[in-house]
Structures are given as C-alpha cells and as structure tokens.
Amino acid sequence: MELQTVLGHKPELPGKIEVGLNNGINVLADVIWEDPDEDSINHAGSFEIKGKIEFKEYPNPLIEQRADPYIVRHTDGYYYFTGSYPLYDRIVLRRAKTIEGLQTSEEVVVWEAHEKGVMSEHIWAPELHYINGKWYIHFAAGEKEDVWGIRPYVIETADNNPLEGTWIEKGQVNTNFQSFSLDATTFEHRGKRFLVWAQKVENDTISNLYIAEMENPWRIKGEQVLLSTPELEWEQIGFHVNEGAAMIKRNGKVFIAYSGSETNHHYAMGLLSADEDSDLLDPKSWTKTDEPVFSSSETTSEYGPGHNSFTVAEDGKTDLLVYHARPYKEITGNPLYDHNRHARVQQLLWKTDGTPYFGIPGQTFAERTIEVTARITVKKNS
Incomplete structure (x- = not known):
C-alpha cells in the first residue's frame, strides 16, 4: 500500500482494507496501525508503518443447550x-x-x-x-x-x-x-x-x-x-x-x-x-x-x-x-x-x-492476525 503525506503531518491511513478469503470472497477488515515515528514525518523521503488485522474468535459453543x-x-x-x-x-x-x-x-x-x-x-x-x-x-x-x-x-x-x-x-x-x-x-x-x-x-x-x-x-x-x-x-x-x-x-x-x-x-x-x-x-x-x-x-x-x-x-x-x-x-x-x-x-x-x-457455522481463520504494511512518502509543502 502506497500513501503520501506532507512534512509534519501524519498520513491518513485507511481504517479498513480489502482482504481476500480462501473461498474467493473479498471482505473489508479493520486495521490497527502503529503510530508513525515523529522523526519520519518531519523529513522528506519514505518510511513504513506496520499494521495488523485481527479476526475475532470465541469459545465454540459458547453456552450449551441454549x-x-x-x-x-x-x-x-x-x-x-x-x-x-x-x-x-x-x-x-x-x-x-x-x-x-x-x-x-x-x-x-x-x-x-x-x-x-x-x-x-x-x-x-x-x-x-x-x-x-x-x-x-x-x-x-x-x-x-x-x-x-x-x-x-x-x-x-x-x-x-x-x-x-x-x-x-x-x-x-x-x-x-x-x-x-x-x-x-x-x-x-x-x-x-x-x-x-x-x-x-x-x-x-x-x-x-x-x-x-x-x-x-x-x-x-x-x-x-x-x-x-x-x-x-x-x-x-x-x-x-x-x-x-x-x-x-x-x-x-x-x-x-x-x-x-x-x-x-x-x-x-x-x-x-x-x-x-x-x-x-x-x-x-x-x-x-x-x-x-x-x-x-x-x-x-x-x-x-x-x-x-x-x-x-x-x-x-x-x-x-x-x-x-x-x-x-x-x-x-x-x-x-x-x-x-x-x-x-x-x-x-x-x-x-x-x-x-456470514461464512459457515464454526468458521475459523487460518491466520487470526494478518500483518500489513503501508509505505509512506513524505513530501515538502508545495
């Protein structure tokens, strides 16, 4: 993912990104991003921000006979x-x-x-x-x-x-x-x-x-x-x-x-x-x-x-x-x-x-956590 920002400004990172499931269905998933390093956004050039997508899983069944x-x-x-x-x-x-x-x-x-x-x-x-x-x-x-x-x-x-x-x-x-x-x-x-x-x-x-x-x-x-x-x-x-x-x-x-x-x-x-x-x-x-x-x-x-x-x-x-x-x-x-x-x-x-x-009942994800990376280009103010 390639994004841009200007000196001194934090990049606008998407709250959701598209993820392809194994069955070919594309879904939107929430991303939790790391905070960008202050030094990185104050210098022209490029840097990376890490993020992760976490799929929720719960005990199954949760409560029996209900x-x-x-x-x-x-x-x-x-x-x-x-x-x-x-x-x-x-x-x-x-x-x-x-x-x-x-x-x-x-x-x-x-x-x-x-x-x-x-x-x-x-x-x-x-x-x-x-x-x-x-x-x-x-x-x-x-x-x-x-x-x-x-x-x-x-x-x-x-x-x-x-x-x-x-x-x-x-x-x-x-x-x-x-x-x-x-x-x-x-x-x-x-x-x-x-x-x-x-x-x-x-x-x-x-x-x-x-x-x-x-x-x-x-x-x-x-x-x-x-x-x-x-x-x-x-x-x-x-x-x-x-x-x-x-x-x-x-x-x-x-x-x-x-x-x-x-x-x-x-x-x-x-x-x-x-x-x-x-x-x-x-x-x-x-x-x-x-x-x-x-x-x-x-x-x-x-x-x-x-x-x-x-x-x-x-x-x-x-x-x-x-x-x-x-x-x-x-x-x-x-x-x-x-x-x-x-x-x-x-x-x-x-x-x-x-x-x-909805998926299938009892669905679990092969990877509960997916790591993502955004490459940020910092430009000087025009």
Whole structure:
C-alpha cells in the first residue's frame, strides 16, 4: 500500500482494507496501525508503518443447550445473554464484561411460567431490549390447555440490573391475529420503533414474517404488513417457515436475517434488505436472497444454524453473529425436544459491496492476525 503525506503531518491511513478469503470472497477488515515515528514525518523521503488485522474468535459453543440465543451489549459495559431454556418453563439471564465471560457467569431465573392458563407452556425465544430507560423481554408462550396456542408476550422492569429486577407482565402483544405466533424482535429506525414477528394465519401451516410500527414497547399501532413468506425451496423443507428475525443496520441498508425450514439440519438462514431511506412498511422496499446465507456445514460439524441475533465485540465496533446449531446431523423424534442446539458466536464479516458475509457455522481463520504494511512518502509543502 502506497500513501503520501506532507512534512509534519501524519498520513491518513485507511481504517479498513480489502482482504481476500480462501473461498474467493473479498471482505473489508479493520486495521490497527502503529503510530508513525515523529522523526519520519518531519523529513522528506519514505518510511513504513506496520499494521495488523485481527479476526475475532470465541469459545465454540459458547453456552450449551441454549437455543435462540440473544446477546446485547449495554451502556453499563456488560453483555447480557438470554435464550430458550431446555424445559421451556422459564426465562434466564446472564451478564458478563466479556463475551467469553458469559460462558461461566451465573445464570439467573428472572421469570417462570404460570401454572396454568396463558404463559404456562413453551416459553420460547426471549429477547432482552433496553428501551426508554427500562428493560423489556419479548418472548413466546403457549398454555397448558393448548400448548401450541403460542402467542407473543412482553415483561418489563425499571431496575438498572435486569438480573435483579422485579418483572411486570405487560401482556400479549396486540397483533391482528389469534393464531400461532412467535419470535418477535423489536428495533428502532429513524425515530420509529418496529416489531417483526413470525405468524401463522388462522389454520394455515405457513409461518410468515410480519412487520409493524409500535406505539410503545409492547403495543403495535397502525398497519401490520406481510414482510416475507416462505416461497423458496430452501425455506420449505419439512415445514414452510420464515421465523427468528434479527436486524442489523450498516452501509446505508437495513438487513433482517431470518431462519427457514424445519428445525433439524435443514434449518438455515436467509437475508432481507432495504435501503435505510425507504419505507420499511412497504413490502416493495425489501429484497430477499435466493439462497440461504448460512447453513449446515459437514466441514465443521455444525448443523441447523439459525435463530440468530447480532452484537458487537469488546472493541465496540466488530460485528458478531450469535446463533444456535447442533453438533450432529441425525435426530430421533421431534427436533424441538432435542435440546442440543448450543449458543455460538463468530465474527460477521462485510463484503466490499456492503452486504454481510456470514461464512459457515464454526468458521475459523487460518491466520487470526494478518500483518500489513503501508509505505509512506513524505513530501515538502508545495
């Protein structure tokens, strides 16, 4: 890399450079540069500055038997983790100063299923959100009298530490439907809050994704729009499914990753994208990838990856993909009751066109650290 500067001025070094992966994909990677020597920039001529690219790697799996994992980094400096508990009868939280620290941190039960009635069965896919000074958990639940009568619910606490909070039930989210619904996620964009959730309409066997604007963290307002339906072959294996949505905004785009097909090794992830200036409630704003962006890998022996979330690394800028996958392919019985979907974390890369590159589950890099060199030419002021 050849760069120029003038006497007495530090060179402007790129924060990212293009790196070619072994599979031919080019991605942009963050560079950490050494500080230039003061003597070098005060004399005409050339000198070199060393830099390095570090790829993030974490323990894999991070937490065993925690499907639908969700990790958020809060302004208090802690990472918070939640996910589906194997008995499907409670909501648990962990917190730690680092991603790796979540692996051994204390797990606290913050809410338990009712003994009967609503919110008494199939407590699934909790997500923890900090909104307007309070913590909220969105989750799905059925009832003992109708275990598949699953609906979206919200609980709230005003305590600073959600592991110690007193949680108040805000009730069922007011969708237009009274049918199977789960995997609600919420996010803010351009001063508006949105909800995206998976929904079966009446007795239909198809699970669609819907989007709506929110009046507050537990209530929808206005139109509820069909965002995506499982129309592609890879979304229709076993069951016709779109579910487990997660949003990330980068490079002028709003991306929503989601999962499709049955929850065995066929489970995989697709991607929706919209321009950040577009109307997110207009289905025409969104495009869908034709093929899955993240799927089972025989190479790494990770199967059925999906129901992801996004967070950032300890440096505050490196994007991370949080997901679950099993360490084996063959399953006996209903895969929903095979509890070895483990929570996993790996770096999310970005291609040169600004779209995310998920890679393969369990991806590791041949070289975690790459050394780079910039040759700087110092010229006299003109």
